[in-house]
Amino acid sequence: MDKVAEILAEASAEAVEPRFRALAAGEVMEKAPGEIVTVADREAEVIITRRLRELLPVPVVGEEAVAADPELALAIRDEPAVWLVDPVDGTSNFVAGRPDYAVMCSLVRTGRTVASWIWQPSTATAYRAELGAGAWRDGVRLTRPPAPADPAELSGILKSRFLDPDHRRRLEANRSAFGATSPGRSAAGVEYPDVAEGRCDFILYWRTLPWDHAPGSLLVTEAGGVSARFDGTPYRPEAPGCEDGLLVAADPHTWELTRGILLGA
The missing domain is CATH 3.30.540.10 (Fructose-1,6-Bisphosphatase, subunit A, domain 1)
Known part of the structure; x- marks a missing residue:
């Protein structure tokens, strides 16, 4: 190591x-x-x-x-x-x-x-x-500190650039339920540590190039968080173009809450 x-x-x-x-x-x-x-x-x-x-x-x-x-x-x-x-x-x-x-x-x-x-x-x-x-x-x-239970107190990053029209529509309609959202910092190597350390509570990605997401996904999950596809399948690195859509969150409850609000799932 x-x-x-x-x-x-x-x-x-x-x-x-x-x-x-x-x-x-x-x-x-x-x-x-x-x-x-x-x-x-x-x-x-x-x-x-x-x-x-x-x-x-x-x-x-x-x-x-x-x-x-x-x-x-x-x-x-x-x-x-x-x-x-x-x-x-x-x-x-x-x-x-x-x-x-x-x-x-x-x-x-x-x-x-x-x-x-x-x-x-x-x-x-x-x-x-x-x-x-x-x-x-x-x-x-690192141990991820607890996230707020109230979605109005959660902060997150929403990456909408590569979203398909249906997911973008739902995201834009529901993002106001959270306390604060941003487009992020244009670097997964900065954004994932923000979740692992408690500076951010969730991130929604669409394009998931493996070299961008494998490092941070493991960091977050080993700190107590969740990195999973929209259907709940744990993240695994894939060759570009194989699979897209990823939700990262502070803990299992925050992941389920965020998915339900953003995606209506």
Whole structure:
């Protein structure tokens, strides 16, 4: 667990942090319509990939590698173990000079996330989680504090950009039942820790790219929360395009309450 945390922090120090608010012309590119990538993303992923393979020689499914060759993502389904890597989560924030970005990694065995790591460079904060063993921030065990019982006192993040029209309609009609909602911080590696530590009570996502959601989902569930598909099925990482829709919450009661209000379920 400690070695992977070191790999992320060292790759960040080498390839990511020196470019924060210092990206040169030509170091930001569009990899797909509306999706940007930087030299920091690509260089950090190369470093992390090489060092993870030295640690455990299984396939590495990195966000940027999959952008170049989508077939790589099928290893999540086909291989007994894979690493998932998001070299710069929150790239739009990174490019804009906002501090909400993270470097993330997960280990997946037989389709289930068994360990995860999140490094937040701007605050030098390290999160990690291990299946059945707990969640930590900088070596301190995390236990999610109780969420308010009254939905009018709950705070949450609602990601509506990729929602289908029916879910968007229901979400917009029912969001006023909560105390406060926001579009989030454009970085799963910041938003999931907010739930795990009690700064936010729930998040509704639609698009669930595995490198974005495997690390934080394990962190939240090991801290006592819930990360599940809209039908209640616990989250499992899937190749892009396989399954969407995810509700994350502080505890089982908050998850059921939030789903009932937002989705009418």
